[in-house]
Amino acid sequence: MQNSTVDMIGLIKSTFGDKVQIQLGALGAAAITANNGLHRDVLKTMLAADEKTGITAITGLDLGAIIGVYYHIHTSNVFVTIKTEVTKENPKTQTIVDLHLGAAFHELEVADLLGVVFEGHPSPGHFVLSENWPEGIYPLRKDVKANEIKLVPTPASEEIQLPENKRLVKIIIGPQHPALLEPEKFAVTVDGETVTKVEPRIGYVHRGIEKAAESRGYMQDVYLMERICGICNSCHAYGFVGAVEKILKTQVPPRAEYLRVIALELNRLHSHLLTLGHACLEIGYETVFQYFWRDREPIMDLIELTSGNRVYSSLMTIGGVRRDLKDTDIPKIKTTLEELRAKLPFYRQIYENEPTLKLRMKNVGVLSKQDAINLSCVGPVARGSGYDVDVRKDEPYSAYAEMPFKEIVYTTGDTWARMNVRMDEVEESINIIEYAVDNLPKGPFRLELPRSVPAGEAIHRLEAPRGELFYYVRSNGTDMPDRVKVRTPTFANIPSFLKTAIGESIADVPANFVSLDPCFSCTDR
Amino acid sequence: MTDTKTWARVKSPWVLHFNSGACNGCDIEIVALLTPKYDVERFGVKLEPSPRHADVLLVTGCVTQQCAERLKAIYEQMPQPKFVVAIGACACSGGVFEGNYNVVGGVDKVIPVTAYIPGCPPRPEAILDGVVKLLNALNPPKPKKQPKQAKAPEVAKPEAAVAQAAQGIVEEEKQVAK
Numbered sequence: 001m002q003n004s005t006v007d008m009i010g011l012i013k014s015t016f017g018d019k020v021q022i023q024l025g026a027l028g029a030a031a032i033t034a035n036n037g038l039h040r041d042v043l044k045t046m047l048a049a050d051e052k053t054g055i056t057a058i059t060g061l062d063l064g065a066i067i068g069v070y071y072h073i074h075t076s077n078v079f080v081t082i083k084t085e086v087t088k089e090n091p092k093t094q095t096i097v098d099l100h101l102g103a104a105f106h107e108l109e110v111a112d113l114l115g116v117v118f119e120g121h122p123s124p125g126h127f128v129l130s131e132n133w134p135e136g137i138y139p140l141r142k143d144v145k146a147n148e149i150k151l152v153p154t155p156a157s158e159e160i161q162l163p164e165n166k167r168l169v170k171i172i173i174g175p176q177h178p179a180l181l182e183p184e185k186f187a188v189t190v191d192g193e194t195v196t197k198v199e200p201r202i203g204y205v206h207r208g209i210e211k212a213a214e215s216r217g218y219m220q221d222v223y224l225m226e227r228i229c230g231i232c233n234s235c236h237a238y239g240f241v242g243a244v245e246k247i248l249k250t251q252v253p254p255r256a257e258y259l260r261v262i263a264l265e266l267n268r269l270h271s272h273l274l275t276l277g278h279a280c281l282e283i284g285y286e287t288v289f290q291y292f293w294r295d296r297e298p299i300m301d302l303i304e305l306t307s308g309n310r311v312y313s314s315l316m317t318i319g320g321v322r323r324d325l326k327d328t329d330i331p332k333i334k335t336t337l338e339e340l341r342a343k344l345p346f347y348r349q350i351y352e353n354e355p356t357l358k359l360r361m362k363n364v365g366v367l368s369k370q371d372a373i374n375l376s377c378v379g380p381v382a383r384g385s386g387y388d389v390d391v392r393k394d395e396p397y398s399a400y401a402e403m404p405f406k407e408i409v410y411t412t413g414d415t416w417a418r419m420n421v422r423m424d425e426v427e428e429s430i431n432i433i434e435y436a437v438d439n440l441p442k443g444p445f446r447l448e449l450p451r452s453v454p455a456g457e458a459i460h461r462l463e464a465p466r467g468e469l470f471y472y473v474r475s476n477g478t479d480m481p482d483r484v485k486v487r488t489p490t491f492a493n494i495p496s497f498l499k500t501a502i503g504e505s506i507a508d509v510p511a512n513f514v515s516l517d518p519c520f521s522c523t524d525r
Numbered sequence: 526m527t528d529t530k531t532w533a534r535v536k537s538p539w540v541l542h543f544n545s546g547a548c549n550g551c552d553i554e555i556v557a558l559l560t561p562k563y564d565v566e567r568f569g570v571k572l573e574p575s576p577r578h579a580d581v582l583l584v585t586g587c588v589t590q591q592c593a594e595r596l597k598a599i600y601e602q603m604p605q606p607k608f609v610v611a612i613g614a615c616a617c618s619g620g621v622f623e624g625n626y627n628v629v630g631g632v633d634k635v636i637p638v639t640a641y642i643p644g645c646p647p648r649p650e651a652i653l654d655g656v657v658k659l660l661n662a663l664n665p666p667k668p669k670k671q672p673k674q675a676k677a678p679e680v681a682k683p684e685a686a687v688a689q690a691a692q693g694i695v696e697e698e699k700q701v702a703k
Contacts, residue, residue: 129627130590130591130627132590139626139627144626175591175592175595176543176576176595176599177574181542181544181549181552181553181556182544182547182549182552183543183544183545183546183591183592183595203591204546204589204591204592204595205544205546205547205586205589206546206589206591206627207546207587207589207622207625207627207628208622208625208626208627208628209622209625211625211626212622212624212625223621224621227548227550227620227621227622227645228548229548229549230547230548230549230550230551230552230553230646231549231550231553233550274553289560290560290561293556293557293560293561294560294561294562296557296560297557297560297561297562300557310648311550311553311554311646312550312645312646519549521546521547521548521549
C-alpha cells in the first residue's frame, strides 16, 4: 500500500482522463461522474491507492427516466462521490461488494427502496421492507404515492428455515425480546454453544421518513428528521440543517455554532451514559446500570435548561439555533458537569477492576483494525479497534475546529475497548462544553433565511454519539426537498457484529451486540 | 375474592413494554422511570419481559406494517384482565408519521387501548400519572370502615395490648435482674 496522503483526485484524473467528469467541490471534495460500469474501475483505483478507502453510503435517487446511484466514498484524507446512473426500464448495475465488503447493506437498501438491481450481490432479498411488500413497487420512486400502497397481511410467525445440519440449532432473537429495546430480529445459528451464523432482519422500525420528507417543507423536515432517533436527535436535526445551509451557502453566526456544539455534546454525554449503563444491564450487572442512569438525569436536566425540552431539544433550525443561552444558566451547567467529572474515576475503576465486567467484556467480540476498515465501521466501534476515524477531527464542522479535545483510540478491539472509548469520550465532551460556555462569542444566534431553497445538492457529515452520520439533501428550488438521504452509524456498524459474533459463545452475544450501541430507529428510518 | 384480586392488581401491576416502531424517545423515558430518580418499583410497578405474566401492555411507536401482527399476537398472549396504554403521540394517533407508507398509525387501529398518554415524548411524570389514573379507574376497594358495634376496645387497639405485654416482660426482666 502507498502512503495515505496520495492526491486521489489527481490520480483519478490521470488514470481515466476524459472518460470521467470531475466536478471539484461538489458532494465532498469532488463529484466524479463515471457511467457504463466505470464506477467499479474508479473505486478499484481508489482502493489500491489508499488502504483506508471505504464506503460511507450509497444514495439512490429518482431523476425522471433514470435512477441516479451515488457512491459516497471516504479515503484517509478526502471524501468523494462517484455518480453513476441506470435507466428505469433496465435498472441493472454491477455490485461492488466483491471490491468492498462494507457495501453489502447499502446496496440492499437501494435495491429495496428504488428497485436498482445489483448484479452479483451475494444475498439479495428484502432488507428494509416487509416480506409481503407488493412486487414492483419501490417507495422512493416519484410516481409512487405513499397512501396508495396496499399490503397483503402476513401471519405473525414467519416461516423459519431450519438448518440442514441436525447438529445446528437456530435461535431467533426478537422482534420482541427483553434484551432488545427495539423490535429487530436476529436468527442465530448455534453449534452447541458456539455461534456459527447470524442473520439480521431489520426494517421493523422502517417508517418511510425519507419519503415523508419529500412532501413537507424544510422547516417541518427539521422536526421530522429529529424524530428519526430519540437519543441522538440533535445530531439528526443538525445533519439536515447543515446540508440545507450548504445549499443556501450561508454562514451562521459564531454564537450559533458554539450553541450547536453545546447541544451536540450534551447529546453525546447522555447517549454515552445511557449505553455504558445499558451494557452493564445486558451482562446482568444491574447496580451499575442504575448508577449510570442516575447520573444521566442531571444531563437531561441540562438539556431541558438549554433547550426547554427534555428529550427532543428542537434547538437546531436553518440559520442558527432557536434559543439563546442565558448567562445566568452557565454556572448551573458548570457545576453539573463538574459533579459528573468527579464521578468518572469511580466508573472507570469499575470498568478496569471489576472481575464481572472483565470476564464478560475483555476479549469478547474482537474486531481487528483491518476488518474495521474493510467493513467501513464508524465511531466508537472503529476507534476501539485502532481505526482512527472521527469526523470532528478529520473534517471539522460547526465550531469543532476551535475546540480542544483528544481523539480517543483503543487498540484491543474488544467489547471492553469499545465501552472505554465511550467512557473517555464522556470526559472529552465535558471539556468541550466547558470550553464552549467559557468562550461563547457574543452576537446574534440566528439568521432569518428564506423558506425556499435554490436548486442544488449537498452532503453533510457529522460525528453522532454512535459514529459518523451522513446526510444528503437535494433541492429542486421549491419549498420542499427533492430527496433526503440519511446514512446512520448503526447501519454501518451492524456488519461488524455479524463478523465478531461468529465463533463465540451464545452467552456473549448480548454484551457484544450492545457494545455497538445499536439504534434501530436510526438504522431503519 | 374479586376485591382481593383487584387490590392485588392495583398494588402491583406488571408491565410489558413493546416498541412498535418508535424512535426510542418514549422507550428511553420508560426505562428512565425504572431508574433511581423516578423509581416506579416503589409503587409495585415491575417491568416484565414475558407477555404471559403481564397485566399492562405499554405500547410506544406508530405501529409499522411489520410490527402490527406482532403486536396483535403479544396482546393475545396476555392473560385477562389486560390493559393497554398507548404512550406518546405516535402510539396515540400515528403522530408525525401518520400517512407514511409503512405505518399503520395508532395502536387503537390494531388492538383496543385503555389509556392514552400523549406527548413527544411524554415526561416520565406524565407516564407515571397516566398509569396511576388507569389503576384508579379500576375502582380499587377502599379500606372498609368497621361497623361501630364490632369495635370492641381490646380488639381495636392491638398496639395497646402489645405495649402492655411488652411492659410486663420488661418488668419481669427487671425482677429477674434483681
